[in-house]
Amino acid sequence: MLSFLEDLKENEEPLQDSDCCGNGCTNCILDNKPRPSNRVLLAGKRNVILSYTKFRLLGREELGSGPNGQLLLLHFAHAADEEDGERPGDTVLDIPPGHHVMLRVGCLLRPYSPYWSDFVAKEFRILVKLQPEGPMSRHLQAVQPDDLLEFRGPIGQYVHDPQPAKCIYIIAQGVAIAPTLPLVRQVLDNEEDMSRLWHLVCARDLQHVYFREEMLEFAQFWNYRSCLHLPHQQCDSSACQEARHCAQQCPQLRDNLRNKETAKVSRLDAAELATHLNPAIPGQRVLIVAGDSSFQKIIAQIGTQSLDVDPANIYML
């Protein structure tokens, strides 16, 4: 085992200040150095993404565009280097739930959070919201299947221990719902994990809620609850047009919700959050927040009180 670890160290690129993207990420790569997880060490394999490595774009799907930018689903697979002497079976791709990866194009660096990855096939998918005038957005807008892009990771600090069972509140804003999907899956896929999940999703309106199909699949599990917060939801009825947003009892909103979907037409504030406290349910409270830094700060503040979460158990993705 020791020589295997020594080999790993030799293969890893040393981390330098220039590896930070400079965007002030909560989990900066300089404080969260990509390193092999226990899962990888136990498998006796090498995690291909620990140093910058090439991934081939397998698929690209445009999810539509609007005033807030265009959305792309990108699917990548590791492009094995034929000269490195490794057999495909010697390596894996390990991006644990809640971790992100860094994309490097020349000296431009930007973090992205996979919403799906495959350990053995060495593939992952990201949802990208293109920012008008953004340098990486310009690059990603132009990528086509078969193009090669370089990624490094995994970067993050969240680790889930299924024992003892916990009450896990996962709160996501807009496209940042993507990295929360693997967090939900890791609990639901483990039949022995008795943790309960509350998945609270904040978006402008129903049109801006992504991964609804996945949430409906999750809703079949006894330990998963979700709620959509849609403060700008507005149908074409004259009453809702006049109020500039739908009423909580709006029949059109109800018709647009699918079985088991629950929506509130208000922002997620301290009082709303407190309705999910469920004090009778035992278990340590854990809060995970995915969104931009101001959203993370506000939710962490109100979550401490409304959900009775110890600040040590709050994780920002």
Ligand SMILES: Cc1cc2nc3c(=O)[nH]c(=O)nc-3n(C[C@H](O)[C@H](O)[C@H](O)COP(=O)(O)OP(=O)(O)OC[C@H]3O[C@@H](n4cnc5c(N)ncnc54)[C@H](O)[C@@H]3O)c2cc1C
């Ligand atoms: C940990 C982490 C994970 C991330 N994961 C993803 C992901 O999975 N998918 C994804 O699309 N993006 C993700 N991002 C954002 C991503 O890294 C880039 O910032 C984004 O793609 C824009 O890059 P750019 O170079 O085109 O524009 P930038 O130069 O970075 O930004 C251009 C303009 O857009 C604004 N902006 C940038 N990002 C956002 C945002 N999310 N919301 C509102 N305004 C913004 C900037 O403030 C700036 O004004 C993540 C960011 C972090 C910190």
